[in-house]
Amino acid sequence: MMSLATFDVTSSTPFFSKENYEALGITARFEGEKLVGLQVTIEHDEDTEYEKLVAEANRKIVRLLQLIEFGTGVPLQIGPARIGPLESESLAAICVCSVKANATLTIPIPLPPPEMVAKLRDEELRQLAWYNSAAKSSLDVEKIRSFYQVLELEKQLTGGSYLPPPEMTYLRHAVSHPQLGDESVKEYLRANNLHSDHIDLSNTSHVDFIKARVEPLRQEARRVIEKRLPKWW
Structure with missing residues (x-):
């Protein structure tokens, strides 16, 4: 079965490029220049423990997050993911994640290109x-x-x-x-x-x-x- 992991992003960092990470299984959501969310789909057995789902969701986005943090110089704090059915974001989600930046950038910067995220060793x-x-x-x-x-x-x-x-x-x-x-x-x-x-x-x-x-x-x-x-x- 498939589930959807959603990460809500709270950051004042503006990005002038809106990269498409769909090939990596990551959907980036924007409001204007602001990155407001990340979503990943997880394929798993019906009886998979939620801790393993959260771990897999974090594994899928860790390269992107580390590159963003290095490029912006803005520390990010991330908690566990909000996991729900693939069809919609369930109100009975397991837990909530917030990605919060501890500093403010006013000059827009580009997001790391998908190819770099994919090839990061x-x-x-x-x-x-x-x-x-x-x-x-x-x-x-x-x-x-x-x-x-x-x-x-x-x-x-x-x-x-x-x-x-x-x-x-x-x-x-x-x-x-x-x-x-x-x-x-x-x-x-x-x-x-x-x-x-x-x-x-x-x-x-x-x-x-x-x-x-x-x-x-x-x-x-x-x-x-x-x-x-x-x-x-």
Whole structure:
């Protein structure tokens, strides 16, 4: 049997292109320049648990959402889907989803083309997810860890032909693995006049040191991703 999963989109982000994602099984609904909803059809057995239906609905739209978030720079929050019969949106829907943007864009931008969504590799999706997770985080330590994951995965994907800048590796180790006592990390911290061989988050100068290094790491993570993806925004 077939069911319809509906995602209501609440966002002030205007898009000047209205892409057709029907070939991907996704219907995008617009009001003017605003994307107001996404719908996907799900083929399943009659006794399929609703958690599996929701998981399949989210799987179908995750590539599109991650690309939109990366292109706009606007964090999106998504909950479970509204599932109903294919013929209509049932009032007895299982649960409701809202996609809400936490920032406002006033300049219209294009949506990612369907071909890009379809061809997005799992590894590239992981890089986008790490980047977007870091961008949404309010914690500098979490930003560093997640942005660095983009670089670490790129190193793996290229067989080591890409290497993260050493200072970014030391920074990541300093906030994630202080117990390792890496001498290179200790030297890095001392060279930056922290007067310590480990990060102390109760020390204001250490906190300021970390905060100042988030943006260069973000820029490197974005540069890595943009080398893999053609720019559409």
